[in-house]
Amino acid sequence: MIPRYFAVAEAEHELQNPTSEEKLVLLGERLGLGPVSRVLDIASGRGGPAVLLAQQFGCTVHGVEIAPEFRAAAVERAANAGVADRVAFELGDAANTTFETESYDAALCLGASFVFGGLADTVDALTPAVRSGGYVAVGEPFWRRLPLPDEYEDRRDPWTTLEGTVVVFETSALPVVSVIASSEDDWDRYETLHWSAVEQWLTANEGDPDAAEIKARHERWKRTYLRYGRELVGWAIFVGWKRP
Numbered sequence: 001m002i003p004r005y006f007a008v009a010e011a012e013h014e015l016q017n018p019t020s021e022e023k024l025v026l027l028g029e030r031l032g033l034g035p036v037s038r039v040l041d042i043a044s045g046r047g048g049p050a051v052l053l054a055q056q057f058g059c060t061v062h063g064v065e066i067a068p069e070f071r072a073a074a075v076e077r078a079a080n081a082g083v084a085d086r087v088a089f090e091l092g093d094a095a096n097t098t099f100e101t102e103s104y105d106a107a108l109c110l111g112a113s114f115v116f117g118g119l120a121d122t123v124d125a126l127t128p129a130v131r132s133g134g135y136v137a138v139g140e141p142f143w144r145r146l147p148l149p150d151e152y153e154d155r156r157d158p159w160t161t162l163e164g165t166v167v168v169f170e171t172s173a174l175p176v177v178s179v180i181a182s183s184e185d186d187w188d189r190y191e192t193l194h195w196s197a198v199e200q201w202l203t204a205n206e207g208d209p210d211a212a213e214i215k216a217r218h219e220r221w222k223r224t225y226l227r228y229g230r231e232l233v234g235w236a237i238f239v240g241w242k243r244p
């Protein structure tokens with residue numbers, strides 16, 4: 001189960017990360033995707049990246065997603081986009097899912113390395129599923145600079161610098177061969193879509209028992225983003241190559 005806040009705040013997101021369609025197309029190019037490619041998409045969310053890659057490159061995508069409402073939105077999106085024959089979304093906890101070994105050209109985990117306990121464990125978990133010569137791509141936050149200000153509330157996040165993130169990724173013996181980083185525009189689009197979705201939901205659901213908690217979380221994260229996050233938190237898709 002994911003906290004209800006996310007189902008409310010991400011009800012309008014096509015991409016549930018600070019990135020863009022252009023950057024995901026670039027990712028597909030860097031992964032060398034084509035009509036015969038098979039992609040594993042861990043924590044596939046509302047299906048935005050999977051559907052886009054299937055449309056652009058003709059590849060097949062196997063998504064795994066734990067939230068039933070996100071998985072349902074993904075299935076609908078794939079049908080509307082005419083790629084339902086190439087994109088399948090499994091409902092389940094990716095941490096407890098067994099993947100066929102050496103059977104994907106690329107394995108993605110965009111914004112959900114917590115599922116496996118962190119970045120290095122995510123790369124370790126996904127590498128066996130990828131064929132020799134394929135890729136593992138993980139979308140991960142990083143600190144733009146350190147040290148963090150003492151008054152920053154969310155200092156406990158387990159991230160490191162951009163350079164440190166590549167070092168951690170490469171402890172799994174896959175060299176990082178691409179970094180596709182988010183811009184300020186990507187961040188603003190992603191963050192402010194939360195704000196508008198939550199404001200609309202609160203207006204329509206005043207008496208909901210979760211309304212106070214969702215409002216409090218919304219206000220805290222909005223403040224943190226404006227005060228620190230926009231300046232201090234980066235996000236990028238790191239692509240590692242499984243050398244033949």
Ligand SMILES: C[S@@+](CC[C@H](N)C(=O)[O-])C[C@H]1O[C@@H](n2cnc3c(N)ncnc32)[C@H](O)[C@@H]1O
Nearest residue numbers: 015016043044045065066067093094110111112
């Ligand atoms: C930040 S969103 C990213 C969604 C998608 N990858 C994208 O880029 O649009 C993280 C996703 O991880 C899913 N998730 C969380 N825990 C999970 C788990 N144990 N197994 C599968 N999915 C999980 C959430 O429900 C959510 O859809």
